[in-house]
Amino acid sequence: MRERTLMLKLVVAVLVGGLAFAILVQTRDNNDDDFSNVRSDELVELLKALDAANQRLGKQITDLTRTRDSLLDTNQRTKAATDAARERADALAILAGTVPVVGPGITISIQDPGGGVDAAGLLDAVEELRNAGAETIVINGTARVVGRTYVIDDDEGIRVDGRVVKAPYVIEAIGNPSTLAEGSRIRGGLVDTLQKRGASVRISESDRITVTALADSKAPEYARAES
Numbered sequence: 001m002r003e004r005t006l007m008l009k010l011v012v013a014v015l016v017g018g019l020a021f022a023i024l025v026q027t028r029d030n031n032d033d034d035f036s037n038v039r040s041d042e043l044v045e046l047l048k049a050l051d052a053a054n055q056r057l058g059k060q061i062t063d064l065t066r067t068r069d070s071l072l073d074t075n076q077r078t079k080a081a082t083d084a085a086r087e088r089a090d091a092l093a094i095l096a097g098t099v100p101v102v103g104p105g106i107t108i109s110i111q112d113p114g115g116g117v118d119a120a121g122l123l124d125a126v127e128e129l130r131n132a133g134a135e136t137i138v139i140n141g142t143a144r145v146v147g148r149t150y151v152i153d154d155d156e157g158i159r160v161d162g163r164v165v166k167a168p169y170v171i172e173a174i175g176n177p178s179t180l181a182e183g184s185r186i187r188g189g190l191v192d193t194l195q196k197r198g199a200s201v202r203i204s205e206s207d208r209i210t211v212t213a214l215a216d217s218k219a220p221e222y223a224r225a226e227s
Contacts, residue, residue: 094136097146097215101136105174105209106181108190109202112167116197119158123151125171128190132183134173136211140165141172144213161216177205 093099108125110117126145129137137145143160152159157166173180181203184190191201 095147097136097144100210100212100214101174102208102210103135103174104177104207105134105136105172105205106177106184107204107206107209108169108171108173108184109204110167110169110171110194111200112169112198114198115167117158117167117169117194117199118197119151119153121194121197121199122158122160122165122169124193125190126151128184128193129171129173129175129180132175132180134175134180136174138172138211138213140170142213144211144215146215149215163216172209172211174209174211177207181205 090099094101108129110125122139126137126139126149139145139160143149143163143165145160149161150159154164157164159165184201184203191203194201
């Protein structure tokens with residue numbers, strides 16, 4: 001019994017010594033640690049909180065990235081829509097004859113010594129050019145031809161939206177030069193029509209034609225002359 005008691009005391013002494021050593025080591029380590037005053041269970045909770053914060057930050061970064069990408073995409077769509085609207089407005093302004101136009105095209109010089117070219121003949125020439133793809137047409141540098149333009153015979157000559165034009169007639173048309181020229185020369189086209197009226201026609205292609213004449217917005221709406 002006595003030997004067993006001594007053995008028990010020895011074991012207890014070893015355990016107490018080991019515990020004291022462990023406490024000493026832990027104390028030294030804690031002195032060098034930033035969290036020396038934090039318990040282990042508090043450290044566990046702190047790590048959990050940091051992990052949750054990292055997850056929230058990751059989600060916010062993802063959301064902000066998506067928002068940025070969406071804004072960039074929206075800006076691109078807005079720019080595309082703005083550019084399309086601007087192009088549409090420019091095209092409508094050209095069709096309405098409210099802005100000057102510069103571009104390639106052809107110049108048609110019409111000599112009419114016998115006076116056979118009347119309003120109907122000039123209108124036919126304009127329609128032939130439109131059918132060939134002319135974007136802008138002006139006659140004698142002053143009469144801009146648009147969708148509502150009227151052409152009538154007058155004692156003073158031919159009136160185009162109220163402006164009097166006289167021979168020799170010079171028609172400038174902006175568009176693809178070769179297409180317009182070929183379209184004007186086809187059988188039964190502009191040249192044939194005018195020549196049948198006794199006129200002589202000369203066509204020249206150009207890389208740059210400037211049309212500064214604007215359509216008269218106050219011109220009355222007359223019916224076009226018929227042949």
